[in-house]
Amino acid sequence: MDIKQLKYLIALDQTKHFGQAAALCHITQPTLSMRIRNLEDELDLVLITRGQRFEGFTEEGERILAWARTLLAAHDGLQAEAASCRGQLVGSLRLGMVPLASLNPMQLLEPLSQRYPELHFQLSSMTSEQIVDSLNRNQLDLGFCYLDQIDTQFFDVIRLTATRMGLLHDVRHFTFAASELSWEALGKLPLGLLTKGMHYRQSIDLSFRSHDIDPHTILESDSTFQLIQSVNAGICCAIMPLRSGIEEMNEHLKIIPITDAVIHSPLGLVMRRSEPRSALADKCFSEARDIFKSARDKQ
Known part of the structure; x- marks a missing residue:
């Protein structure tokens, strides 16, 4: 058993695909498959469910995978510790x-x-x-x-x-005279929001409910990037955190603080x-x- 075999195992867990795992490790797919089979032979365990393609880890494989992560973390820690001793x-x-x-x-x-x-x-x-x-x-x-x-x-x-929130908009599509917006002012605006259930979205929904507002949500996504894309396209505005660096990504993006918009945690x-x-x-x-x-x- 060696460190590379454990790295191959973890790469397979990350990609769920033999070819992609091999590419991630900069080796050929046959080499990766052979090294993992060698590990299985050495441990006398079947770690992977194989068919036409990768189908997942066996129960024993999941347990070995947890140990592989721990051993690799310890290996990386050893390397970092040695570098620290050298002042690096x-x-x-x-x-x-x-x-x-x-x-x-x-x-x-x-x-x-x-x-x-x-x-x-x-x-x-x-x-x-x-x-x-x-x-x-x-x-x-x-x-x-x-x-x-x-x-x-x-x-x-x-x-x-604490995280304070504001209204992100593209000045080519939306303009606001106020330096701060109320929740009521957001009520009729087309909004793009994170998917329901996400922590940030829960705080937004709670604020709207507390002000008895049913927001005009026209887009939901679990991707911040996609929300910013929709704002940039003028499809909607988005409730985003202040001081997050988003405004700096594009000269047309501006964010206006929302009154009493704070995630309390x-x-x-x-x-x-x-x-x-x-x-x-x-x-x-x-x-x-x-x-x-x-x-x-x-x-």
């Missing part, structure tokens, strides 16, 4: 973030990238629940999520600001307390504390 910060920081929040993740990634040019980033859009689960499974190093989902007994937390950067925890995660969490403190001091 290298490797890939796995960061999860809720889709919409009053925080531009580049506030953290840009200074980290400048200070540590050999550092790489994996940034995933996830729900708070998925972030907590992935941190517990050691599939993420850090996560930006809403803190009402966090048991601080098991996580270290950097508390950030504050956002935070969280890190799992229990081992295994890499030196990379520890160092980046410590750097983040200084970066966000410096940003608050400048406000």
Whole structure:
């Protein structure tokens, strides 16, 4: 057994496809299949249900997969620890973030990238629940999520600001004279909203109900990018977080604050307390504390 076999197994779990997993690992499909069969022979277990194509992991395969993730995380942690001992910060920081929040993740990634040019980033859009689960499974190093989902007994937390909301619009299609909008003013506007059930959408729906407003929702999506596309096309406006960096993407995009539009659960950067925890995660969490403190001091 070697580390590469475990990487091939995890790549197959990510892609659910032998060919795509092989491409992700920069090897041929026959090589990937052979190495995984070698692993099965060594463990004397069938890990994968095979047919014409990949059909999933067996129950034993799911259990081995969990151990493979832990071992790979420990391997990456060892490499990061060795680099830290040499005064370097290298490797890939796995960061999860809720889709919409009053925080531009580049506030953290840009200074980290400048200070540590050999550092790489994996940034995933996830729900708070998925972030907590992935941190517990050691599939993420850090996560930006809403803190009402966090048991601080098991996580270290950097508390950030609450998420305030505004109306995102394209000035070529919509104009507003007011510097701040009421919920009533949004009632008849064509709106694009995140899919029902998502944390951010729940706060919006609650605000509309509290003002006895039935919004004119013409588009729903679980993709922030698609919402921004629809705003840019003039199809609708969208309720988006302030200070998220969205306005900076396009000179025609503007966002106007909405009165009393706050997601009451504050956002935070969280890190799992229990081992295994890499030196990379520890160092980046410590750097983040200084970066966000410096940003608050400048406000």
